[in-house]
Amino acid sequence: MRAFIFPGQGSQKVGMGSELAEASVAAREVFGEVDEALKQKLSALMRDGPDDQLTLTENAQPAIMANAIATLRVLEQDFGVKLAEKGGCVAGHSLGEYAALCAVGAFGLADTARLLKLRGQAMQAAVPLGEGTMAVLLGADIDQAKALAEAAAQGQVCEVANDNDPSQVVISGHTAAIERAVGLVKDFGIKRGMILNVSAPFHSSLMAPAAARMAEALGETPPAAFTLPIYANVTAARVDDPEEERALLVEQVTGRVRWRESVLAMRADGVESFVELGGKVLGPMVGRIDKDAQVASLVTMADLEAFAKEIA
Template sequence: MQKKLAFIFPGQGSQTVAMLSDFENNEIVQNTFKEASQALGYDVWQLVSQGPAEKLNQTNYTQPALLTASVALWRLWVSISTIKPSIIAGHSLGEYSALVCANVLSLSDAVQLVEKRGEFMQTSVPEGIGAMAAVIGLADDAIISACNDAAQGQVVSAVNFNSPGQVVIAGHKEAVTRAGELCKAAGAKRVLPLPVSVPSHCALMKDAADKLAIEFEKINFSTPDLLVVNNVDVIAQAEVSEIKKALIKQLYSPVRWTEIVESFAAQGVTQIVEVGPGKVLQGLIKRIDKSINCVSLNDNLSLEKAQELVKE
């Protein structure tokens, strides 16, 4: 086990039709997708390989698809390398991927759980009521202050601390618009509305979290065999009860990604592998700590690069 290696798992937004296409004939990857398909009752590989994108981008399909993709890549890595990370974490949904890889949840249970997570998130806030926006180039405290001033009886808060100078806000649509204007007035370079229908990680998700907590009681959680740093407290919990609490709270609390990466660096992590589609987290790592080398593992070429990185 490498002392200076961490693995990270992406969240929603990293999915694309034809992701993992390099592994169409890889037995480990295909068996992982078959396992997920059996649990969900539909062909997950067909959805990710052929789309349509509109369906893949619906959160109750996105979440199981991304989780399966990340777990498939993790299993592929374990099959070809004896080198394992000393610590792992996932961004939002990616925390569930990390917990499967740490043997806290089975893949079958996890895909069904995140499918429900997506359904609960979608139904808890009717479409058109909530919004999210990325605020670029403004200090965290100024964004938090703008949200407090903009609320006016509604919900708006900073929900993703992705990297210094990149924070996502979420809440009621009108309140998000007001907060965005205040952020611009305070000096933000840009405020970009995000194309999502669900205002994740804010107080509007409390109802979804309560429903998810009920589902947790139907599923077996095991003690992790890898350190998994959570989004909510930036702590690697060993107790199953605490892992559950953190996952429930995660749905209506901020993702503290900048602090997670900083905690890795403080523990001596110098190499990170992003396990899953896209390179979103790799981009964030560069903005948080340039001394950390990060590669994204999602095709044959990047698999080779990841193997080279961990040998250094």
């Protein structure tokens, strides 16, 4: 069985999607529809920058989704590889869960773009700039990260945000607490801690105001039935029911991205290969989680052509 997976924030870069847009009508149609939905020339920002504007979470979130869905549409329309025929399930990392849901028909493209724009704005507004941040812990497993976060909190918020793979965990919370945690890494047998260049403490309890806004938005635009099951971030388990998934998307704003466990759950359920669309971030993570898993990361036209030939 094959899983199609969709990257999250941090995979954006100036120039993303440009080659696909030049080569494919299918890609240009995706970028045009997203621009129209947002009443914003997001495609121009993706193509030309500036980088500091693309990195803003309210722009990065819909941009990463648009690039992933454009990659999927090119694969389907230009190379004849249909996700519903060649895939057994989908999953996405953080905002990538929305891209995954769009890919399987739970949300239309325009609605997905608007939801992610709002999600980015809500997350940014939840905590005043400078009061919260995140850090990546390298050479840390989940138990080490939990122990470190608990020790560093000292009455503030310091929580595990992303359990990415066996050697990389991200923590999130109040800036002072995260800085304390980075200073304590050696005491917990962790190789290195680095503050991330992010504008808010995503996937922590400080995001509660953003979760409330997303609950309202998803009440107005709930996911419809999807053509393939999705593995949800916060449960690392298969979901088939749209109403269950709606509730999990709200919980995801403050909850941990359990990516390592999600990959292991998919493997246990029979997934042998993972195909990342629109990025080269999740593929390496999957390889570190399970060295026996087959992995492909599709970004360029050449990537898509080679993949289509391989599975023909």
